[in-house]
Amino acid sequence: MSSLLEQLIDAFRVLPGVGQKSAQRMAYHVLEREREGGLRLSQALAEAVEKVGHCVRCRDFSETEVCATCASASRDAHLLCAVESPADRLAIEQATGYRGLYFVLQGRLSPLDGIGPRELGLDILGARLAEGEVQELIIATNPTVEGEATAHYLSQLARGHGVKPSRLAHGLPLGGELEYVDRGTLSHAFGSRAEIRD
Amino acid sequence: MSSLLEQLIDAFRVLPGVGQKSAQRMAYHVLEREREGGLRLSQALAEAVEKVGHCVRCRDFSETEVCATCASASRDAHLLCAVESPADRLAIEQATGYRGLYFVLQGRLSPLDGIGPRELGLDILGARLAEGEVQELIIATNPTVEGEATAHYLSQLARGHGVKPSRLAHGLPLGGELEYVDRGTLSHAFGSRAEIRD
Missing domain, CATH: 3.40.1360.10 (Dna Topoisomerase Vi A Subunit; Chain: A, domain 2)
Structure with missing residues (x-):
């Protein structure tokens, strides 16, 4: 096998949930059918890694010192x-x-x-x-x-x-990860947030 | 959200089996924990897309005109x-x-x-x-x-x-359960049964 191909397969394994088989599939897919998309991904990765830092106000990812949300006048502070x-x-x-x-x-x-x-x-x-x-x-x-x-x-x-x-209201499934909850549940829980009392 | 981050998430969707959620997860994972690995992946992608072509003998991926396998003297031609x-x-x-x-x-x-x-x-x-x-x-x-x-x-x-x-021989996969093998395979394997010799 081409050593550049081996390097590419190896490099894909840095992604979460990607093992040897998936990495092979990704590398072959890019080379067979998506060379342009592969280049776009390469550039997007390099740019994001180099330029995306953290907002000094909210610590979210941001390309600027203060992110767009924190800088927005239309958000309720x-x-x-x-x-x-x-x-x-x-x-x-x-x-x-x-x-x-x-x-x-x-x-x-x-x-x-x-x-x-x-x-x-x-x-x-x-x-x-x-x-x-x-x-x-x-x-x-x-x-x-x-x-x-x-x-x-x-x-x-x-x-x-x-x-x-x-x-947030406890409609969230216990032990679950917030990132993967369906939108309806998340929206409901967000709307039903309750004040914390002693 | 940072537009470079949006671009990165979008670019990840070029990979097979990667939808919006997985693409988000990959982008955040790289930025949070694997910036170095992300850069390696960026470089490996760019190099492979640019330099990996096809072997003129066997049409497999190769960086050289004739791939290492085809050029090897130790393979049986x-x-x-x-x-x-x-x-x-x-x-x-x-x-x-x-x-x-x-x-x-x-x-x-x-x-x-x-x-x-x-x-x-x-x-x-x-x-x-x-x-x-x-x-x-x-x-x-x-x-x-x-x-x-x-x-x-x-x-x-x-x-x-x-x-x-x-x-290649067709038949039951090793380690498989006969009960769960599809009918076509089972029928073929039954019809092509081989005599057991001492």
Whole structure:
């Protein structure tokens, strides 16, 4: 087999859920039928890896210092929604009519893996809440053990700054991943978020 | 969402079996955890698309005019195995101890799709058989209707040049459950049963 082809198959295995067989199939597919698409993918990868960083306000992926959502004048700055990942943020944006802002934790509290408040940018979030503009912190971490622990921590943080914390309604299947929930369920849960009381 | 990110997600959809959700997952995975691997993939794609062509002898993918297998002195040039695709060739190479050469059809006869003998390079194959070195043409097309039609055509071609055609054995897959084998296979395997000898 051509060594460039071997390198390509090997390189495809970096993608999630792609093993040897799928990688072979992808490489052959590109070379047999999609050389143009392959080049486009090559360029898109190089550009994105080089230019996509994080928004300094919300920590979501962004090509600019402040992302388009954070910079938008038409979003409601009184509402802030904390999510674990950019994919979760996208899922909420696509499924609901939410017009507030986001904060992307890029993870969840997991002391055993060395992921504490600092790694999740909670110092930035605390400063943001202290500014006084945010009135409600919508906590949309995943309904997993670590996600719930993170939600608890965030609700305490919000209360400490006089901000009302709320949590997505539990219509979400327990143990599931927010990114893969169907839109109807996600939209319903988002709409039924409840204030967290002591 | 960042437009470079949107472009990347869109570009991933060129891969086989990758829809919107998987493409999102791949893009986020690369940006979150595998930027280096993403760059490697970008380079491997660009290089392979640019430099991998087809071997003039066997029509398999190759960076050189004649591929390493065809150029190898240690392969048995009396045996030629015809397969539909580079993936099939690789499967045989990995699974068997075959030491002969290959011919990759890059398809199968399908008159309705405009794929005839010329598209499969059967003129090249005919010239190859006419050289007189090949003694057996092992026909390893898929056991589908079109694959069988192609096999029939190839066996006629081989006989016309005084070359012995052979076909991969059909029957029960090893490790399979007889109860779950499809009727065609079971019927064929039953009809082609072989006597057990000591």
